[in-house]
Structure formats: C-alpha cells, structure tokens
Amino acid sequence: MMGRTIFIDPGRCIGCQACVSACRECDSHRGKSMIHLDYPDEGHSVASLPTVCMHCEDPVAPCAEVCPADAILVTADGVVQQADTTRCIGCANCVNACPFGVPKIDLQAKLQMKCNLCYDRTAYGLAPMCATVCPTGALFYGTLEELQTERPGVQVADSFTFGATTVSTGVAMVVPADKVQWPVPGGLPVVEINGVDVSEANANKGGGGRREGLR
C-alpha cells in the first residue's frame, strides 16, 4: 500500500499561494520556492493547481536517470532529492527530462533546485511545509488510509501516461470520484491535426489510459 506521501487535490486549491510562501521558508532553500502554482485553463476557468515534485518511482525519476553528473539521489524511501551541490553542473538535462516540469535551475549558481519533499521534516514523519500550512487541504500529507478517513470516498491516482510511457509517482493526485480514469493522462493530448479530430485515435493507443480523465 502507498506510504506516507503528498496528495494533491486540485478541486480544493484556492490559488492562495500559502504553499509557495511556506516553501520559501524551508531551511534547505530558504528564500526560494520549489512549488509551481499553475493556472491550467486560464481565460476560461479560474482553476489553479499546485505542482510539487511528483517523486517518480517507476521508471525511477527521469531527472535522476538523465543526470550526467549523477547529482540527483533517489533515497531508499522513494524521495527524489534536489541536486547535490558538489556534483551539479547546472546543465538542465533534468529540466528537459521531467515530464511534470518541476526542476528549476539557478543559472548563476549553476545549480538545480527542486522539491525534496522537505526531507528534513518527512524523515521525522512530519508533513512537508507546503502540506502543513495548506489552508484548504489541496496539499495533504499522510497515507491513503488517512486521507480516506478524513475524506470518505476520495479517489486518487499515482500513474500518469505520456504517450506510450506510463510513469508511477510517489506523490498522488486526487481525481473526481465520477471520473476515475487511471492512469491519468499527462502532458497535452493532441486532439486535432489539420482540422481532423484525432482524439479518438489517441484514446486507443498508448498507456492503456483513456484521455478524458482529468481536465
């Protein structure tokens, strides 16, 4: 069963950026936030969504796999650490490899920085700063059982398809109970080519997931 991790519930996000501010307070990267607050459907809806590192597990973190300097450590408990300052060369390979757009590069310092699941806290069994403060519970830290105890009937997914590739992650996403499609499609689906609707064709290939899951 899924261990203690972050669950992201976009339905509860109010875009308040408490997570962004809290992340800045972390001692490991004080002053810099490792959270992206995304507005996925800007202009049409007022949706917002916090993106933390998804701590990819299977295949093992693409950022770590492509790192030429072997600077990104994946710990035995599944946490993908930020780059080791003594090894990172700031090449940004990890930025390009990450399917979720998470790592950031400090160009001046030639250093990659990313969410390390507040390892200084989670190692003690505590919630990361972002999930601790999140006033709405859009970021929740705990086990799936703890989440389901608090929110009966909640459905989550921790696999995402990108074309033919499925990525399983340590961090999970809450999905609407009536729209559980799993794995959840990642990236932007191609729905039209030269005016031809190809969404049906896309839905039938790759990953085994259907495309109309999360919107």
Place this chain on the structure above:
Amino acid sequence: MTQAHAGRHERLPLDPSIAPPGTGTFRDAGGIPADRWHADQNGETLVPTHCCFCGVQCGMYLRVDRAGKVFGVEPRNHDINRMRLCPKGINAYQQVNHPDRLTAPLMRRSRDEPFHEASWEEALDFTVSEIRRIQAAYGNDSFGLLGGASLFSEKTYLVGKFARVALKSKHVDYNGRLCMVSAAGANKLAFGIDRAGNPFSDILLTDCLLIAGSNVGECFPVMTQYLWGARDRGASMIVVDPRETAIARTADLHVALKPGTDSAFFNAVLHVVVAEGLADETYLAAHTTGWDEVRETVESYPPARSAQICGVPEEQIVQTARMFAGAERAMAWHARGVEHHSQGVENCLSIINLCTATGNIGRPGAGYGTITGQGNGQGGREHGQKSDLLPGGRSITNPEHRRQICEIWGIEESELPPAGTSMMEMVWQMQREEIRGLIGICNNPFVSLPNYATVKDGYDALQFHAQFDFFLSETATNAHVVFPVTVWAEDEGVMANAEARVVKHNKAQEPPAGVRTDTWVICELAKRLGAGDKFAFPDSRAVFEELRVASAGTVNDYYGITYERLEETGGIAWPCPSTDHPGTPRLFEDGRTYHPDGKIHMQVVEWHPPMDPYSEEYPLSLTTGRTVAHFLSGNQTRRLGALVEQTPRPWVEVHPSHGFRNGDPVRVVTRRGSEVFPALVTEAIRPDTVFVPYHWPVPTAANALTIDALDPRSKIPEYKVCAARIEAAERIDEVPAPPTAPGHLAYPETQVSRTDPLPPTAPQGRGTAERS
C-alpha cells in the same frame, strides 16, 4: 492500485508515534520542547504566538535567532488552525525587522514643512501642548481619538479610558467600525450579547452550511478546512455572494444575488419556510418574542418578488429554504458582504430570523457566526474603544453602567463624557471643524474609509493630527507627529477572535531602539495631561488585570481569564466569570439568551434599496473586497515582497458581456470620482456588477469611489454597493509606491514592477471552475 505499485521502492517504516502528520511540530520531533521558550542547539528559539492579521487568529511560532531577532515562522498545532497558515500569516514575520520601520518620532509644526526626527520628549510635549491649546480654545470635545482593531484588547481598553479620563473627550471610536459592527448590533438586539454563537469547530458537525457575503477562501483561508471538513462529512453548503468565489464554486447552491439585496433574499427564504410549514413553532413559542410580527412581514416577500429584487431565480430561494430548514443542524456564517451596507444590521437580523425560525440556535452544529475581518475586531470594541461602549460592553448611556465604571476608574460620574460619534461621522465633524485635533492609533483611514475626497478634506482641516504606527502609512503622512510604536511581536497581550476565543500573543523580540509600546505612549501622554495616577501601567499585564476587574459581572466577562490560563489552554471563550470556569465556546445551550427575559428578540426587517441610486448614467453595482495576499489598508502587506509579487495592484473584475479583454484599461466611474484599473474578465461575476479590491491608496483606491452612506444603527459604511459605470480608458495609472521607499524587500528576486499594467494571472484565490 496494486498493479501500479509493482516494482516500486518499499518505503522505510516510519514510527507514527514520533509525530503523526498534522500534529506536533518539527522541533517537537527533534526533542526540543516547542511550547516553551527554550533555545535549540543552534540558538534558535520558537516563541508561540498568533498571526497579527485576520479574525481567525491562527497559532504560529516565531523563530528567533541567537541575537534575539525574529527571522522566520514555523507552523503551530494550535486548536484554531491545526498548523495551517495562509500566505499573509507565513509572511507576517517579515514586517518585524523591515527596513521601513519607523524608529524615531517624526514631527513638524505645520504641514508645509517636511518631517524631522524628534526626541520622544519633544514629540510628547508638542502633542500635549496642542491638545491643551485646542481644548482650551474649542472645548474638550474638539479633540478626538481613533483607535484600531489590530491592537491588543489591553490597548483598546487604554484607548477608551484615555479618551474619557485623560483627554476628557467624548470623541473616541475605532476602525472596527468598518468591520463587523453591523453583526454586533444585530446580535445585541436579538440575543443581548455581541459575539458569534458557536465555535469554528461546530462547523464540522453541521448538516447544512450557509455562507453569506463571505469570500472565505481569500479572506479567511484557514477557515476553509472547517468548511470542507463539514463537506467531507456530508454537509450541504449554500453560498450567497454576487461573485463565484472559491467557496461558491464548491457549494451545492450558489445564489449570486445583486449587491445590496440580502435582506430581501433572506426574508423570502423565511417566507418559504413559513409557507411550507418548515418553521420550528415549538422552539419559537418557547424561546422567542416578536415572531408574529416577523412572520407577518415576510408574508410580503414571496419568492417571485424577492427574485426580482435580487436578480436570482425563484427556485434558488425555495431551494435555500428547503436545504436550510430541512437540515437537522444548520449554521449560518456571514461576513462583510452582508454587513457593509446601509442596512447592514437588518441584513444580519434577517439571517438571525432564519436561524431562529428553524430552531438552529445553541446546539452543536447549529447556530450562527460572524467572521471577523480584523484580528481583534471582536475584542477591540468589548472594552470601551467604541464611542458608545464602556469596558465590559457596558453602555455609556446606562446610568448604572456609568456608575460602575467611574467607580473602577476613580472619577466622578459627571466627569465621564457622553457617547460620541462614529468614525465616519468624526471625519464629517473634522470637515465642519467641530473636531480640530486628532490622535490616530494604528489605523489608516486614507485607504480604509469610503469617499477618499471627503476623508482627505476632513484630515486636512485638522489643526493638529498625531498618528501611532510602525510604518509611515498614507494617513501618517498627513500628521504633525508620528509616534513609532511596536509591532505585535514586540509586546504581549490578548485578542478575541471571531469565535470570541481570547488568545494570547507573546513577545518574541525587543523593539528596535527608539520604538515604544502603544501602552507606554498612551500612559506618557496621560501623565502629561495630569492623569498619570490613573495610567500607572508598566506593561500589558497590568492593564489586563484592570480590564479583568472592569469586565467582571458584565456580559463580556473576562474575570476568569488570566495570562497563565491562556498559555495553558490555547484560548478561552468569554464569558468566563471565574478562574475555574472553562469559558463559553457555544452560547445559549441552556436555551436562554442574555436578555433579561432569556428570549431571542426577533426583529422585523424590511428591505430598502442601497443609498446610491442606479440611473442611466450609473447602471452597475460596484462592490469591493479583499484579495488573499493583502490585509485591509495594505500598510503592512504592501511592503512584503512575496505578497506584492502575488498581487501587485488592484484590478476591476468585469463580466465578458461588457466586451473587454483581460488587461484592457477600464475606467470605473461613480458619483465620487473615477479611476482606471486593468480588466479581469470573468464569468464569475454578475453582468450588472463590477468588483475592485480595496487595499491600495489613490490613484488606484476603490475607496475613492465608494459611498460614505452609513447604516443608521451600526454606522458602518456601505462599502459593498454603490452605483457605477465602466468605460474604456486609454491607459492604466501607475500603482503608487508606499509613502516611503520600499527599502530592501525580504526577497529582492520576487520584487516586481509596480507599474505592471496586467491584472493577476488568474482571479486571486479562485479554484477550479467546473462549468460543464
């Protein structure tokens, strides 16, 4: 899920006994006591205290370094917020050692001169000589005092006592007048007590939650955990708001009524409750007076009529009645959207009538509450800072109450001034030169009061103006003397949050050299005015001890609350008459109110239109409110880099039907003036309504446009509705910088251009809109 987990790493077993998620703190886990002021091995100390901002009063630790300076924040597992914090709370600590802090008194003899730094002696003596000069020439009441609801209750007690005993003036009021006085007035009329009926935790127990005029997601983000906690347990939710806020989006029913029509709506809901036989007649017969009159009045508010007034479908009125009255336990929470009206008290009473008629009073999960905007909006008026109140919520017009307080203060009853006027009325009196001198304490009326032109005119007419503040606010730039005082983290004291839970703030660092506590300044002024013997308070604790005694035996009884008990318990709700009393989190559990007859006095409410009439020239409603990143007049939050970056400037929210695109310059025109804002085009607002957040000064001040009409009973201004029109403009005015240079912001890399013409990337604090 299992197939997806094949091949993944096994997680290291973690011992949940160390600290379950959401409980304890980082330092607890590290073996360092978190609730005491012990430094860890790095010299870091965690001081338990509360946020300085809204009426939720989240618990937090301030991180203090080896040199005794506040440098960070750590979540605290306090009952109220259970570790959660909003962006304002997380960034609040940055104002403590902010470079904009005032560290010496500023002084000038006339407004034509620039400020110069003065000694404390010089500034205090000049102030007292001006008080004496003005009072000798024009009478004691020609000098006024305006306090603030960000002050600890001890300081608000001192403000009220100083005005009446040292200044001997009737003119004292406070900026809580702009916050929740309508709810206070309504609660007093109906229940004989001025506070919310239930604690926040009751929200988790309810079956139906009605949120009226409250953008909880942005204004009180930490409260959403209670709302959604109730939803998780199956409660239904009705949101009444002209805008589709983050909370409205998640509701079972969102009633997007036209601003200024709340009482017409709630009267119609009660009409349906009566018509469908959903009223709790047994409860009404046993516990209320006035029900017959109320029932008769709501007869003339059939859904068809109110639907037309409110601009909502008739079915929504019926549905609200059935959901609320049909629930076993229902609660109503409201905030400024209902209260900021020329009929604010009536709006609140119409909601109380609904709760009462359905028997939803005084039970776990059933009741009412008002969500206070300012940290001490509740406590700020309880001990005599409001023009018509004496300590303990006593009435200044009640001879017995006057006698009691004069005895405690050691003055003759004839020396105690009568009731004064409200904050906005005092400004009008300044315009008329009836008030010629003023001391303002931690308030910023140049941004927070409506109709800026009038406010500026009134303050400019003052012969002498002194202001207490820790940053040079827009209002302080008008003053003759500015006293640099402490921020909340440099003193100790109590605040009462929206639940009437009294919490204690602790001192985390020494104030900078040259800075004094408000208590010290008030007592020094009193000493120089010849009342030193009545103001011999060395610190907040001494004031609190007198406050406890002064409140004993009143409805607002604090006698049983001590600093020690507050530190042990994490807060006690008043009334608390003795030191072994547990406090009163939920009112009326015994079925009795605080009226002598123990009944709920239901009040007849008739809807009337807003004070600013619509016309062909001004066909739209302008409504105002907050954003998640800023607090009130923005004097504090507009200086914090992360919050400025998050919301650098105001905007005008308009419906797509007006034909604007995002970012277009739009001129908003009212009868008071016009200003240009970037458009934020959204379907989340009514086509006949526009919204502007109010945290900024001119030339982008929502309150340059709002009307200074007042509720006749609570004297709260009608911020939430005035007639307006919008038109295309050529360019967007610059956002003004704060009165002083912003200095070094905490996070220089997050500082953004203040002339950025674009609105925020998305409506602030909004969640996903599911429109399908």
